Amino acid sequence: MKRRGGLTVGEVAERSGIAVSAVHFYERKGLIASVRNDANHRRYSPTVLRKIAIIQVAQRVGIPLREIAEAMDFLPPEEKVTVKHWEKLSIRWTDDLDDRIARLQRLRDGMAGCIGCGCLSMDTCKLVNPDDKIGTNGPGPRYLEEDAPEVEGFVGT
Secondary structure (H helix, E strand, O other): OOOOOOEOHHHHHHHHOOOHHHHHHHHHOOOOOOEEOOOOOEEEOOOHHHHHHHHHHHHHOOOOHHHHHHHHOOOOOOOOOOHHHHHHHHHHHHHHHHHHHHHHHHHHHHOOOOOOOOOOOHHHHHHHOHHHHHHHHOOOOHHHOOOOOOOOOOOOO
């Protein structure tokens, strides 16, 4: 239901399928904007619904809210988000998503034998990680981290 002067926060929440608190949160983070009417109630342009859809899609694929906000900076504040806008956003995220997918596939494929070297088996790691060379990169599962060395056939490669 569109009202003169914009959508209420409840209408935005209902139409976008998110909680009112999420609408307020996105606004506090600068991802969406509202104006105040004479009664000091928030009113949102219907264009905010597409922006919220973009935010939801990006979050579902694991893009941090900070990166979503940075990427959405170029969107016109009160104009409808177009297919061209979405193409620019998706192109910006493609490399990162490809990297995430590759890391998840490596994790899946190496999960049974290795937790990323932190370490499950000293016998196995004597072959893959002699003298705990990976440990010099820092604590934790280094094969899962970005600074992991290239070791063919294991999680971080």
